[in-house]
Amino acid sequence: MIEKFLNLSMDKQERIINAALKVFSQQGYEQASTNEIVKEAGISKGLLFHYFNNKKELFFYLYGYAVEQLMNEFVAKLSRDEKDIFMKLRQAVLLKFDLIQRYPDVFDFLKTAYFENCAEIKPELEHYNKELMASGYSTIFHNIDHSLFKEGIDVTRAIQIIFWALEGFGLQQQEKWKANRYEDINMDEVMEEIDQYMHILKQAFYRQ
Amino acid sequence: MIEKFLNLSMDKQERIINAALKVFSQQGYEQASTNEIVKEAGISKGLLFHYFNNKKELFFYLYGYAVEQLMNEFVAKLSRDEKDIFMKLRQAVLLKFDLIQRYPDVFDFLKTAYFENCAEIKPELEHYNKELMASGYSTIFHNIDHSLFKEGIDVTRAIQIIFWALEGFGLQQQEKWKANRYEDINMDEVMEEIDQYMHILKQAFYRQ
DNA sequence: AGGGCATTGACCACGGTGGTCAATTGGCAT
DNA sequence: ATGCCAATTGACCACCGTGGTCAATGCCCT
Numbered sequence: 001m002i003e004k005f006l007n008l009s010m011d012k013q014e015r016i017i018n019a020a021l022k023v024f025s026q027q028g029y030e031q032a033s034t035n036e037i038v039k040e041a042g043i044s045k046g047l048l049f050h051y052f053n054n055k056k057e058l059f060f061y062l063y064g065y066a067v068e069q070l071m072n073e074f075v076a077k078l079s080r081d082e083k084d085i086f087m088k089l090r091q092a093v094l095l096k097f098d099l100i101q102r103y104p105d106v107f108d109f110l111k112t113a114y115f116e117n118c119a120e121i122k123p124e125l126e127h128y129n130k131e132l133m134a135s136g137y138s139t140i141f142h143n144i145d146h147s148l149f150k151e152g153i154d155v156t157r158a159i160q161i162i163f164w165a166l167e168g169f170g171l172q173q174q175e176k177w178k179a180n181r182y183e184d185i186n187m188d189e190v191m192e193e194i195d196q197y198m199h200i201l202k203q204a205f206y207r208q
Numbered sequence: 209m210i211e212k213f214l215n216l217s218m219d220k221q222e223r224i225i226n227a228a229l230k231v232f233s234q235q236g237y238e239q240a241s242t243n244e245i246v247k248e249a250g251i252s253k254g255l256l257f258h259y260f261n262n263k264k265e266l267f268f269y270l271y272g273y274a275v276e277q278l279m280n281e282f283v284a285k286l287s288r289d290e291k292d293i294f295m296k297l298r299q300a301v302l303l304k305f306d307l308i309q310r311y312p313d314v315f316d317f318l319k320t321a322y323f324e325n326c327a328e329i330k331p332e333l334e335h336y337n338k339e340l341m342a343s344g345y346s347t348i349f350h351n352i353d354h355s356l357f358k359e360g361i362d363v364t365r366a367i368q369i370i371f372w373a374l375e376g377f378g379l380q381q382q383e384k385w386k387a388n389r390y391e392d393i394n395m396d397e398v399m400e401e402i403d404q405y406m407h408i409l410k411q412a413f414y415r416q
Numbered sequence: 417a418g419g420g421c422a423t424t425g426a427c428c429a430c431g432g433t434g435g436t437c438a439a440t441t442g443g444c445a446t
Numbered sequence: 447a448t449g450c451c452a453a454t455t456g457a458c459c460a461c462c463g464t465g466g467t468c469a470a471t472g473c474c475c476t
Binding site: 242254263 | 463464465466467468
């Protein structure tokens, strides 16, 4: 079944994958129609169900693909031995923005999958999602040097605050970007803005 | 049409409103079925369409109701002359949690309405949502005393950070509460946790 | 008794769904 | 050329739930 799909030429695989990612991420599992997917991919309905037994199987194949595509790169590129939380988070954000720009549909798919509500897939999905988040967080927060912080500061909470600040900033940016296409974004400006926030927090929390 | 609805006894109005709020907030506009709403409200289909011309009209009536119920109270209770951003945000969060507990469905409705994607209502809705957020933010950030901050600090960004920290904390809590019923929550513990974060930020940003 | 509003729920046309399968195509070995 | 088999098509299916209607009924007041 699915071996047939894997024997396809790479670009045909990708055409189908991208079409499905797009439709699922725009409509959510239940609303996403296989009709729209095949139209978007430029193949016939029959062929899709020749490769995947049913909608659910297709969805979870995509989920696996997306996780592999994004998370593996994320975990791989985030340097394991960076001990400065600011540098680490800066790196993580940069990487995240890079991934969003390079694989917008993959990223969106994972995001909507995270909030998926459909009963048919929710339980299974929730389990995977938890693992995913946990591995992401551990990659970020592992091996952080607490001794760089001012004495008497609650380091765990301080780190949490730094993280929330970056998360908030990220969401604010995404709100701004809704209209624009990703290419038109001046990443230098964005990073400079981030660094301003980091600077404030560094002065607040780090030994001078 | 709708005058007939307004002439109903309060508790019947509320039964219908609550049913509709619940279904809309759980399923989103398009997925929400009028069948389910009337079943939940314990009335017949015909009656619903006797009060509201169509689904859309019902939805926007609910939206107005929800805004009135929540925002008016929020704006009214948030003291206009509090100049300390920490006190103001503490008040705002407390108020927000209180509203979530007292009107969970109303709150959820507004939240899902904010992320609504359905083309039939999105444009109109987006407009209202923007106004809503703007008025909320201005209520919070108006009349803040910048002179309480340490010299040389970028106050605007510092305030932003404080806000993001609280927002992040709030989201983290909501994640935790997903399982629990709102009544089982120990609000004192939550507030104490908040105060710990506030304390850290205060030390970081305020003149001592 | 009867006028008139509140209320019912069976009914409708419709659109779209996930999935199937007999028929066709296309490429390759003979 | 021929035969063969896998890749591919798209018309087709049964099904479901939808938003909305409307003739009929219930109920209350005069």
